[in-house]
């Protein structure tokens with residue numbers, strides 16, 4: 271008789287995907303004493319050269335994964351989240367990220383280069399004796415027998431582990447087997463990204479803020495990166511793009527096409543960009559189950575979302591912390607640990623998935639009376655009310671193991 275997923279003392283836990291979610295997971299599990307083997311499709315391991323915003327909840331996760339001090343040393347601390355009207359170039363509102371914000375949430379809000387963030391995890395994983403990192407290792411499918419899971423790789427190799435965590439992103443092969451809900455939903459929103467040297471950024475826009483210019487069916491985001499050496503530019507328009515696209519190089523004129531109707535100051539941000547790359551954004555409906563026996567999904571593989579709350583990577587890191595905690599709480603009994611992880615993370619991540627869509631519609635892209643209503647609601651909020659409304663997200667990481675396991 272099989273032993274309901276008790277962890278093997280000899281087999282490692284397999285992690286498909288060496289992105290931010292996969293490496294955070296490896297670190298979390300290894301920190302609790304489990305051996306981990308990461309199987310990453312690409313060679314070498316890396317991240318796209320762009321920025322990422324980190325809410326205080328990301329720092330809660332860094333601390334639990336043992337990389338808090340390194341992350342704090344590499345991050346840039348912006349003073350405010352600023353919402354601008356892309357038609358008038360006036361400020362709609364801002365959220366102060368100073369002392370009162372940090373005191374309320376116990377950690378700062380920051381921005382960081384993706385390569386730096388990924389590098390923090392990669393360095394920690396490489397230094398950990400219980401983590402093996404494999405590249406050019408695409409997981410195609412798995413089989414399990416109750417005592418172990420076998421991952422079948424594109425190169426023909428079969429790798430056995432005690433469990434398999436699918437951290438293989440938006441187009442997850444592991445998800446295809448665990449959930450089987452087809453291709454992701456194409457949002458019809460096109461995003462262009464560029465990172466420019468700070469001297470190329472117009473001087474009157476070099477704000478120490480994560481700034482968002484909201485316009486009819488479009489928005490622009492910018493913030494400083496890498497010790498103020500560069501600025502991250504992300505511009506998005508709702509152009510009903512029909513097909514998913516990832517990282518296609520495009521010229522500035524093509525980017526500007528969706529922004530002819532916005533204020534010249536907002537347009538100037540786009541004119542200063544270079545080496546633009548295009549993504550057509552996808553997400554999915556939340557689903558209740560990300561677990562199949564000794565196999566579980568994590569990060570974008572489990573709950574892909576639009577980037578409008580700047581939380582996809584933060585959620586992946588929270589997942590990693592939660593998974594490690596559940597494995598420890600269940601003394602390595604894999605099936606109950608994975609089920610508890612799924613239950614603990616489900617509603618929080620579903621809320622961020624759905625709220626990210628809603629923010630796009632009601633805050634970033636409205637026009638006319640819809641935009642005027644947005645302005646009135648957002649301007650009426652005091653700083654304390656902003657902090658109250660964000661407490662569910664930034665104040666913690668969701669339920670602790672005790673709460674979910676009863």
Ligand SMILES: Cc1cc2nc3c(=O)[nH]c(=O)nc-3n(C[C@H](O)[C@H](O)[C@H](O)COP(=O)(O)OP(=O)(O)OC[C@H]3O[C@@H](n4cnc5c(N)ncnc54)[C@H](O)[C@@H]3O)c2cc1C
Nearest residue numbers: 287289290291311323409439569570577580581582583584
């Ligand atoms: C424009 C944009 C801006 C964003 N801004 C923010 C932000 O400010 N803050 C934030 O928190 N989040 C942000 N996000 C979301 C964030 O980037 C993702 O949620 C996060 O990177 C997901 O990490 P992951 O490890 O789950 O997946 P991924 O980063 O997709 O990593 C998956 C890894 O698995 C590998 N892989 C894929 N298939 C296989 C396979 N079959 N076998 C083995 N390996 C495989 C891939 O090569 C990759 O390395 C943004 C996203 C976008 C598009």
